Amino acid sequence: MSLRRVGVLLGKEFRHGSKSFIFIIAIIMPLLLSLVLSLVFGNLFSEKPRLGVSDEGDSQITSLITESDSLVGREYDSPEELRKAVEDGALDMGIVLPSDFDNLVIQGEMTEITAYVWGESLAKDRIVLAATIANMIRDVAGQEVPVEIVTTTLGDAETIPWDDRILPIIVLLAIVFGGIMVPATSLVDEKQKRTLSAIAVTPTSLGEIFLSKGLVGVIISTFMGVLVLVLNQAFGIQTPLLIGMLVLGAVMASTFGIMLGAFIKDITSLFAVNKAIGILYYAPAFVYLFPDIPQWVGRIFPTYYIVQPVVVISQQGGTWSDIALEVFVLVGLILVMIGIVGVLARRTAQREALA
Amino acid sequence: MSWSIIQALVAKDLRLFFRNRFFAYISIVGIAFYIGIYFLMPSSLDEALDIGLYAPVLPPVFEQVQGEGLSVELVDLMENLEKGVTEGRYLAGIALPPDIMEKLATGSKVTVDVYFAADTPEELKDAVTNLIEELAYMQSGQILAVDISEEIIGPDMLGKQIPPRNRILPFFAIFIILTETLGLSSLISEEIESRTAQALLITPMTVKGLFLAKGITGVSLAFGQALLFMVATGGLNQQPLIILVTLLLASLLVTGIGFLLGSAGKDLMSVMAWGLPAMIVLAVPAFGVMFPGTVSDWVKAIPSYYLVDTVHLSANFGLGWVGVWQNLLILLGFDIAFIGLGIIALRRKLT
Numbered sequence: 025m026s027l028r029r030v031g032v033l034l035g036k037e038f039r040h041g042s043k044s045f046i047f048i049i050a051i052i053m054p055l056l057l058s059l060v061l062s063l064v065f066g067n068l069f070s071e072k073p074r075l076g077v078s079d080e081g082d083s084q085i086t087s088l089i090t091e092s093d094s095l096v097g098r099e100y101d102s103p104e105e106l107r108k109a110v111e112d113g114a115l116d117m118g119i120v121l122p123s124d125f126d127n128l129v130i131q132g133e134m135t136e137i138t139a140y141v142w143g144e145s146l147a148k149d150r151i152v153l154a155a156t157i158a159n160m161i162r163d164v165a166g167q168e169v170p171v172e173i174v175t176t177t178l179g180d181a182e183t184i185p186w187d188d189r190i191l192p193i194i195v196l197l198a199i200v201f202g203g204i205m206v207p208a209t210s211l212v213d214e215k216q217k218r219t220l221s222a223i224a225v226t227p228t229s230l231g232e233i234f235l236s237k238g239l240v241g242v243i244i245s246t247f248m249g250v251l252v253l254v255l256n257q258a259f260g261i262q263t264p265l266l267i268g269m270l271v272l273g274a275v276m277a278s279t280f281g282i283m284l285g286a287f288i289k290d291i292t293s294l295f296a297v298n299k300a301i302g303i304l305y306y307a308p309a310f311v312y313l314f315p316d317i318p319q320w321v322g323r324i325f326p327t328y329y330i331v332q333p334v335v336v337i338s339q340q341g342g343t344w345s346d347i348a349l350e351v352f353v354l355v356g357l358i359l360v361m362i363g364i365v366g367v368l369a370r371r372t373a374q375r376e377a378l379a
Numbered sequence: 380m381s382w383s384i385i386q387a388l389v390a391k392d393l394r395l396f397f398r399n400r401f402f403a404y405i406s407i408v409g410i411a412f413y414i415g416i417y418f419l420m421p422s423s424l425d426e427a428l429d430i431g432l433y434a435p436v437l438p439p440v441f442e443q444v445q446g447e448g449l450s451v452e453l454v455d456l457m458e459n460l461e462k463g464v465t466e467g468r469y470l471a472g473i474a475l476p477p478d479i480m481e482k483l484a485t486g487s488k489v490t491v492d493v494y495f496a497a498d499t500p501e502e503l504k505d506a507v508t509n510l511i512e513e514l515a516y517m518q519s520g521q522i523l524a525v526d527i528s529e530e531i532i533g534p535d536m537l538g539k540q541i542p543p544r545n546r547i548l549p550f551f552a553i554f555i556i557l558t559e560t561l562g563l564s565s566l567i568s569e570e571i572e573s574r575t576a577q578a579l580l581i582t583p584m585t586v587k588g589l590f591l592a593k594g595i596t597g598v599s600l601a602f603g604q605a606l607l608f609m610v611a612t613g614g615l616n617q618q619p620l621i622i623l624v625t626l627l628l629a630s631l632l633v634t635g636i637g638f639l640l641g642s643a644g645k646d647l648m649s650v651m652a653w654g655l656p657a658m659i660v661l662a663v664p665a666f667g668v669m670f671p672g673t674v675s676d677w678v679k680a681i682p683s684y685y686l687v688d689t690v691h692l693s694a695n696f697g698l699g700w701v702g703v704w705q706n707l708l709i710l711l712g713f714d715i716a717f718i719g720l721g722i723i724a725l726r727r728k729l730t
């Protein structure tokens with residue numbers, strides 16, 4: 025194997041490959057999805073009930089609602105806008121406060137407020153919001169709470185914020201998509217254009233071609249992994265260890281991409297494979313998203329061994345000893361895949377030489 | 380336009396699809412995965428806050444609110460209350476003092492112990508605290524001088540909420556259909572790239588016939604796979620005819636888009652690359668069903684909205700023709716527009 029030839033091929037991959045759509049999508053898609061998932065889904069998965077208010081006066085209730093930490097509160101300019109938001113399902117409940125509401129409440133005069141309730145809102149959200157609104161009104165009215173509540177926390181389990189739960193899927197998207205698709209599509213494209221057969225008659229070996237294409241995937245994948253972690257402020261303090269894990273993850277993804285590229289004949293089949301098994305790449309992330317799923321389920325999927333060490337290092341401040349087992353499994357999986365790629369390379373070389 | 384030639388071309392394309400055993404197998408495996416994921420998702424939704432209550436004397440207010448989003452289970456021992464909270468059976472455990480009724484009657488402040496598991500989110504702790512305070516107000520006879528008049532907007536789904544897997548059903552259906560956009564566009568692009576389409580046109584096959592043949596292939600593949608998925612998941616249990624018509628119209632839509640993509644891309648790779656962003660845009664309306672309120676009215680400009688909305692309304696709410704005819708009409712309009720545009724673009728590419 026000539027490193028010089030690998031370098032030349034690598035340069036060619038970056039020069040020509042970087043103009044391909046897949047290359048661009050491998051960079052744009054993880055960033056876009058990372059942004060969308062962080063901004064939108066962070067709130068979507070929140071279990072906080074959503075309460076809207078349209079205030080025809082200047083009630084204290086409005087600021088209590090919008091500033092509350094226990095619900096998602098929004099103010100609307102008119103009852104019509106509020107009603108529309110409830111109708112669209114953007115709110116579980118919306119209340120319209122009449123003008124001079126606070127004074128009426130303080131004076132103890134009977135008053136009426138309208139509450140729009142979204143038909144699909146959960147019963148528990150309705151009761152919680154009703155109790156919260158009532159509490160706020162009593163607060164404004166100056167009623168004294170008849171109970172003192174003493175809370176006790178049991179057990180040592182920790183709340184996992186949604187931002188943390190979403191990080192694994194963002195990391196997997198960044199590492200896996202580019203790592204697999206860039207080398208796989210490049211290889212399949214060469215097969216379809218029969219340029220692979222042309223190279224087979226030069227001194228360049230198929231191993232060198234595979235290596236150069238794999239390296240492109242590793243570089244893009246690692247770069248995207250680092251970028252996504254930086255953007256999500258999740259780099260932690262063990263920087264070299266984390267980068268090492270991202271590189272290993274990228275190697276695994278790229279090796280799999282080369283395997284697919286060597287095995288599959290045309291681009292349509294490649295996309296069909298991704299359509300069918302793509303969900304398995306990201307399956308471990310769902311275990312993080314929903315902690316009710318037994319954590320051992322994640323271990324079934326090879327990409328777990330990429331994401332788990334990243335999560336341990338970046339979110340839990342883990343060190344080498346915390347991730348050693350996963351790293352060994354990951355290295356083992358990579359070696360097995362490289363072995364398979366070796367066999368596929370020999371077969372492909374024979375086939376291309378015959379072609 | 381000869382039907383026998385069209386028939387032969389459709390048969391050839393379908394044979395090619397199934398002759399590539401790997402491709403055919405992987406398509407079926409893909410649908411099997413989606414079906415599997417559907418059945419793995421929760422089939423019901425827990426609407427109530429599960430509360431454990433240790434109360435030597437039970438205040439009547441707890442009986443009144445039982446069932447209204449609150450599921451209160453009485454426990455006989457404090458140990459059982461703590462165990463229930465730790466094991467996650469109760470969101471919170473409430474321990475009331477034996478003299479609660481006397482204290483509330485005399486206006487003295489009552490101390491209530493509330494137990495939470497360590498991983499209970501703060502907002503749920505606040506929610507339970509607010510609830511207990513409100514129940515205490517009610518029990519002590521402090522009336523709220525506000526009459527809250529409730530208006531339910533939309534069908535009241537209390538007690539019959541749509542489980543997560545049924546919310547994701549339109550997303551899967553549309554995703555399966557959309558994927559065939561790529562299949563069809565690659566089929567067309569392949570024919571253009573290898574110049575077999577041009578070769579076909581010097582035979583008695585006309586351009587119209589070619590479109591029709593490719594269209595029938597595209598619709599059959601998209602419709603067939605979506606139908607298989609909907610049958611397996613029970614998605615046709617309500618309003619099957621409406622859903623079938625919707626899937627058929629959706630298949631026509633992706634066929635039109637497939638024509639456009641097939642003519643826009645210069646090779647298979649660029650067709651795939653253009654197809655992915657198109658798929659993402661077309662999948663956006665499905666998020667509005669999965670996460671209501673996240674998308675605003677602009678989503679109605681995306682043709683797939685009318686597919687997703689109709690499947691959601693019919694499969695999850697049982698809405699009939701009266702409720703969805705406008706959606707179907709708009710979807711048909713989009714079908715005609717996209718097929719027309721696709722044909723014009725392809726014709727220009729071929730001639």
